[in-house]
Amino acid sequence: MIDSDKYLEFFSQEYLTSYIPRGGTTTKFVLPPSGEEANFVDAICSQAQSSGHLVARIDSATSKVQMIEQIFFGIARQIDWQKLANSFTRIAAHSAGYPVPNDDQDLSLAMLAFSYGADEREVKRDINIVLQQRIFKDYSMVGEFRIAMMRLCQYELKSGQVTELERDSIIAWLEGSLRQISLLKSALIFRKISRSNARAMLFSLSRWIVANGYEGFLLTLDIRQFQKLRKEPDIESPGIIYSRNAVMDAYESLRQLIDNADEFSNFATIVVISPEFLSDDSRGLSAYQALKLRIYDEVRDKNRDNPYSSLISLSSSTAEELSQDLLDGNLATLKEVSH
Template identity: 40%
Template sequence: MHTTKEEWFDLIREEYLHNFISNGGAAVKFCVSIDDAGLDGMLPLLRKTSEDEGYVLALVDAASTKIHMVDKLFHEVARQIDWDGLSRAFVKEFFTQNGYQLSEHDEYFNLQNIAKINNRTEIFFRRELRSWLEEVIFRDFEMSQEFRIAMIRLCLDQLDTTGPSVFLSNAVKEWLQGELRLIATLKNALIFQKIARHNARHMLFSLAHWLRVNGKSGLVLVLDITRYLVSIRSKNANGAFFYSLPAVLDVYEMLRQFIDGTDEMGGLLIVVLAPKEFLNDDKRGLRSYDALKLRIWDEVRDRQRQNPLASLVRLANSSAE
């Protein structure tokens, strides 16, 4: 008897999303479809479950993103995040907690108007805001230094809607999304290196923490690795990537690192979607990389009923098989 998708989502909601992940936990789950229907219908269920529990969901498909390159993975996740919305909510929370009055109209949400409404001198008000951001963000060592600097810049720029700071804010978002051509553009923002393999994983962990700081429950990251199991290059791939065997091993190694790094994560649930070839293909499947297999394979298990909370779960459209 296999677990259905609906049953698995109910358990994930109750055992992981409802409390564990939102309280700073982390987990990596592998979902393998064992019937011909594949993983159709998984994404709507994931999205609804995540939104109901207050999470931000990001979907990364290997057909269009090279998941085995963790910097490309982070850039794709960053493109799905509302950075301005998070920064604005963070700054508004500061003013609210400190008893400042705000205009009901968003177009008047800038430092000059807020200082005027609260009868404050702008220059001292700006200095106070910078000190608070330094205390709350820059000293939050759950996030990497470059991520903290970037978030401070985005928060400050929510209050300066005109001038050169807007250009710098856009450059920061381009940097996060992997679209910045010259890193020298961010020299004034005190950011001196691009996001690459050496720091992208920590940037992802920082993002999950930043979401929780802003009142979200955390980040649900869905990785569809189906394309890595395709062994024959198709002429009609519609632009989808074809991956070599070394790339397959690279993505398995990256997933292994995520599993081993769960103690470093907080508020992050990674759901890996894979076809049945993941279990059966000796060349491209799980058996090709023992370091990952030894961490998720359920060697001792009930033949009649599987553990739906295991790291590796076989999902079917119906419970009978």
Template identity: 25%
Template sequence: MNLDFSDKNNTGSPYGMTFADAGAENGAAPIQNASSSVPFEDQTPSPLDSARQLTCGIDFLTDFWKEKYLQEYIKNGGSKIKFITGRTGSGKSHFLRLMTAIAQNEHYKAVQFSAKNIWMHDFKEIYKEIFLQCGIMECLEGISRHLIREMGYDPDEVSDGMRFIDYLSEHGQADALTRREIRTQLKHIFLENPMLDNNFALACSMLTGSILGYPVLEEQNRNLLLAWLEGDRTIKLSQLRALDFYPSRITKYNARHMLRSLTEIIHLGGYSGLFIAIDDLEILISRSSLEPVHYTKMKREDTYESIRQLIDDIDSMKHIMFVYGFDRELIDNENAGLKSYQALWMRIQNEIVGERFNRFSDMVDLDRLAVQEYTPDVIVSISRSLAELQKNVQAAPLDREAAEEVAAQARTGAIGIPQLIQNIMQEVRMDV
């Protein structure tokens, strides 16, 4: 197994899984790669257990984020945007994979994708990818169970495959008064919720009714509502009018508002919140003809403006955390990088940088973290974890002398410590 810490290829993983694969854990709907409709199948061990074998050093930050953000701030209704940067091979992609797996273990809906696969200048495209990975019907199932409890029934008594209205009919309780109570509960949960867009709320109310069996919703209309929620432009809005539903299309101008609504539905469905990891943002300044997408100056600046708007709107959202990952080049390139768009750079730069690594910082520099935390002993431990994962190729861990050499190279080189460790282990293996 060839482990890749270059942060340039999301199809490879330090623990033998793709960047889109962490979603199969804990019974969650499998996360699909943006370029594939084939869901990831369960693997043993779980993604989180595999990732834990490569947490030495980086757990200084991941454990902190887990406690302060996932278990406390975001779960209790907060919202946050973070940025992860560093040199090539500093472990940015692995960090995002690990945090996504941890978020799922903390019962978040976790979304992850690469900026190489999704256009970033149009927030509608980001919303669509998040929506597709979230599995909204699973969230609405959770809301329907909550509604059943609010009406004084036990949802576990409703047999699998049976709708709530059928359960009521079996017990002679599907009278007009009970049906009106179902409508009242749906109205209270969705239409009277100030965090939900009115059209989004109405669509979710009708879909939840289809789960309960009342009000009745035909399969064709159910699919139309889901297509509208997804932002599918192929559907005709006139088709929805038969449902007394008169929405506008989801666009880049209202997509953030729709994301706020989606996050609220996720929380109402019983989840801790929504965690979103976006990797490879340095694609914005890439000039390689081999990349799947190419950003013009206009599209790049539209992306920066979209991120700026998200930063300004984030406080209006609840239970959501964004993490963007990118190579240091996106900061260092003053002509096309983040610094070229002052309205964004003013919002994300760290004005005061202390001697110690600040785990609360919104701009996280993994190279600074490595200088502080990746001692020769930690480097040896990382190499042992890598060797354990590469038993089939008989990889040997580094000794103390080699670890000190890695630390010395990292101080002046262009490659991060994790990739340096891997490179030296490969050189040793080739020499054997």
């Protein structure tokens, strides 16, 4: 086992402040000390945010995560799409020659034209050219995602190019709550996000986050709920109960995240697991060999832990210190008795 505090420090130095900002991608399966899971997630998210990363948390007890599109929807509901669009539109306006002095100043096309004594049509054309170059021609993002981000940015200009209904429909589409895809025909988006295109949407999101000035993206995914077989009668909110087939589907989605690492950039996933994930032959790691072969170290050093491993078990710093104190106390007692 690796000391929890030491691993947090290691992950910050080796991944959050170096590897991920340089375009790296990693997926770690972490077993925190018992009872300290929430504290571990809070700590690693806090480190990521202080290092300039955008953070999203998903708990399988409250969000269905057996399909990759459901993971994307869970992330999308935590993203402030308007804030990102507003930020990027300001970047585009600056590149087009119309810098906005501060974040509080109005970004509307009319205000920009008035501030710079320019014709609205010229300002609109110049900014649209930059948006097309930096979004629509950025082929590291899939076409539907590029169109959606273009429309959200154009809405921020309040130029009439995109209506409020269209903006709201795009955000609902990203979050998986859009009922009628026909509402997006005007935006040239014709299909919902599903299992077939969710991975592409996810790596497009990581690219979009970096384009907005973030160092990268950290996702924490708590899958401890997978090992619960039934609802406990004495618990008011037991959370979602997953069938074995649903658990296998979730493992397949995680396997795909690992295998598609080359398509992602600036992306880190921390999967929080329970001890049963390692010991349960029916619903744990051993039940899905395709995932086990990718994260399990068959050859390990007996005396040294490997913090770079994909599968990490952590120990409590407090527990280790207490054990050492007890050991020191026992040795002192023995010494007194011997004297």
